[in-house]
Amino acid sequence: MFEGATLECRHLSKSFPSAPESTTVIQDLSLRVQPGEFAVILGPSGCGKTTLLRTFSGLLRPDRGEVLVDGRVVHDVPDDVGVVFQEYNKSLFPWLSLERNVRFALRGLDRATAAQRARDALARVGLADSAHQYPWQVSGGMQQRTAIARALAHQARLVIMDEPFASVDAITRIHLEVMLLDIWTESRFSVVFVTHDIEEAVFLADRLFVLSGRPASLKEEITVTLPRPRDLLTTKALPLFQQLRERAFRLIEGGEQAS
Amino acid sequence: MKAHALSARIGERLLGWVALVVALAGWQVAAEVRHSHSVATFTSALHALGKILSSAQLGVDVLPSLYRVLAGFAIAAALGVVIGLFVGTFRALDPWVRPVIEFMRAVPPPLIIPVAMLIIGISGKLIISVIVFGAFWPVLLNTTDGARQVEPVYIETARVFHVARHVMVRSIVLPASLPMIMAGLRIALSTAIIMMVLAEMLASSTGIGYLVLTSQQTFDVPATYGGVLLLGVLGWFFDAAFLAVEQRVLAWNSDFAGGTRV
Numbered sequence: 001m002f003e004g005a006t007l008e009c010r011h012l013s014k015s016f017p018s019a020p021e022s023t024t025v026i027q028d029l030s031l032r033v034q035p036g037e038f039a040v041i042l043g044p045s046g047c048g049k050t051t052l053l054r055t056f057s058g059l060l061r062p063d064r065g066e067v068l069v070d071g072r073v074v075h076d077v078p079d080d081v082g083v084v085f086q087e088y089n090k091s092l093f094p095w096l097s098l099e100r101n102v103r104f105a106l107r108g109l110d111r112a113t114a115a116q117r118a119r120d121a122l123a124r125v126g127l128a129d130s131a132h133q134y135p136w137q138v139s140g141g142m143q144q145r146t147a148i149a150r151a152l153a154h155q156a157r158l159v160i161m162d163e164p165f166a167s168v169d170a171i172t173r174i175h176l177e178v179m180l181l182d183i184w185t186e187s188r189f190s191v192v193f194v195t196h197d198i199e200e201a202v203f204l205a206d207r208l209f210v211l212s213g214r215p216a217s218l219k220e221e222i223t224v225t226l227p228r229p230r231d232l233l234t235t236k237a238l239p240l241f242q243q244l245r246e247r248a249f250r251l252i253e254g255g256e257q258a259s
Numbered sequence: 260m261k262a263h264a265l266s267a268r269i270g271e272r273l274l275g276w277v278a279l280v281v282a283l284a285g286w287q288v289a290a291e292v293r294h295s296h297s298v299a300t301f302t303s304a305l306h307a308l309g310k311i312l313s314s315a316q317l318g319v320d321v322l323p324s325l326y327r328v329l330a331g332f333a334i335a336a337a338l339g340v341v342i343g344l345f346v347g348t349f350r351a352l353d354p355w356v357r358p359v360i361e362f363m364r365a366v367p368p369p370l371i372i373p374v375a376m377l378i379i380g381i382s383g384k385l386i387i388s389v390i391v392f393g394a395f396w397p398v399l400l401n402t403t404d405g406a407r408q409v410e411p412v413y414i415e416t417a418r419v420f421h422v423a424r425h426v427m428v429r430s431i432v433l434p435a436s437l438p439m440i441m442a443g444l445r446i447a448l449s450t451a452i453i454m455m456v457l458a459e460m461l462a463s464s465t466g467i468g469y470l471v472l473t474s475q476q477t478f479d480v481p482a483t484y485g486g487v488l489l490l491g492v493l494g495w496f497f498d499a500a501f502l503a504v505e506q507r508v509l510a511w512n513s514d515f516a517g518g519t520r521v
């Protein structure tokens with residue numbers, strides 16, 4: 001039976017000797033993501049969100065503390081973790097078609113299976129007809145959908161996403177949020193989704209981790225009990241949505257005043 | 260819109276051809292009027308070129324030159340790309356190799372010819388060797404820089420999908436640095452032709468360079484100009500062929516798609 005992975009980090013700290021200002025980027029951060037949960041990490045720009053995700057995915061080693069996926073300490077990128085990077089225009093390989101980009105995640109499989117799986121993954125994000133186009137030939141939203149398809153293609157049990165919709169236009173962004181929720185509802189992998197957009201955070205999350213400004217540490221953990229399936233108009237019109245949004249806003253604002 | 264752009268491009272091309280015809284006609288007229296012993300007319304140069312291509316000289320001078328350029332270029336390209344990819348990918352090599360590369364590229368390549376004559380002596384190997392030497396550095400330099408500047412997100416993406424280090428060189432670093440590599444290869448191709456001509460003038464009794472030099476020394480003025488004409492056409496042809504290949508190889512690059520910059 002397919003089940004999402006758990007992610008846990010304990011007393012995580014990371015600093016860069018070469019970084020300007022304060023060198024500590026993450027300070028004593030602990031959190032836990034349950035199987036199949038949609039966790040959103042909300043933090044102001046530049047607070048260390050990307051650094052945090054890179055330690056989660058094993059691309060970067062923490063100075064102190066540890067990251068565990070399914071209870072096992074992460075040293076390298078775990079097999080069933082998919083990553084969607086912040087800069088989609090840099091994470092797709094421009095010399096490969098969209099399909100070949102997705103197949104990059106399926107390198108172990110034989111050609112026919114890989115091609116079939118890649119086409120399925122593209123179809124799930126609505127790109128079945130663009131499989132043979134190159135990244136520069138399609139819009140930013142389509143590129144990011146390809147990156148999502150690639151992260152999902154090898155049946156990731158945990159998908160880590162770094163502000164995936166930050167650089168697409170507002171309308172595309174709404175479509176992508178809804179699409180992501182649909183796909184996640186179908187297969188229930190665990191998600192760690194980073195954003196600095198409060199509205200997006202509340203709309204998507206089961207659990208919301210609000211980070212303080214630099215150095216990033218956990219300011220508050222909010223359980224989002226908004227009913228699912230969520231819908232753009234009705235969900236955002238709920239009083240609870242407004243309350244949660246306000247609460248998150250105050251947390252973020254308070255952090256900026258304090259620093 | 261597209262048809263318009265196309266016709267504008269054809270128009271630009273046409274202007275270039277018109278200018279070339281005007282220049283050649285100017286050459287012809289000037290040479291006829293001045294009637295100097297040191298300047299052949301365009302038509303007599305063309306006639307001499309025809310003779311070169313239809314006589315035994317084709318096999319003695321023209322074909323060996325072509326062979327030397329192509330072989331020298333191919334060896335330099337293969338060495339430069341392979342070594343450059345490794346030096347650029349494995350940063351630990353950098354401090355060792357960098358000063359050597361910086362020094363060697365500052366040395367004007369023709370200087371290697373007298374040195375090579377000392378070491379190798381005058382032989383067929385000499386010419387190819389000096390062509391390889393001249394063409395190698397621009398390929399190495401561009402490949403190293405291209406490999407060093409590969410977008411870090413590409414590398415991280417590859418790590419996410421567990422691509423082994425040596426596979427990464429071939430399937431990520433190579434395609435990512437291909438635009439830089441192609442630019443280096445293009446410089447290398449014209450350097451290869453320069454080295455071929457010079458080496459044949461200084462250290463050979465065959466080849467187009469040798470032909471031009473001896474015809475000048477024996478006052479066969481039209482043949483000298485014919486040889487120059489031949490080299491010009493060859494250089495132009497090589498470059499055009501190279502650009503056509505580049506166009507295909509970099510078709511995925513938006514800068515090259517469809518032959519126009521997007």
Ligand SMILES: Nc1ncnc2c1ncn2[C@@H]1O[C@H](COP(=O)(O)OP(=O)(O)OP(=O)(O)O)[C@@H](O)[C@H]1O
Nearest residue numbers: 016018019020025044045046047048049050051052
């Ligand atoms: N490899 C590195 N070396 C030195 N400093 C780094 C490195 N990576 C990140 N930093 C520093 O850490 C801080 C946090 O960066 P990070 O990219 O994690 O923030 P972020 O929250 O993702 O920002 P954004 O909202 O712009 O995406 C920045 O000030 C940056 O300068």
Ligand SMILES: [Mg+2]
Nearest residue numbers: 049050086162
């Ligand atoms: Mg970031």
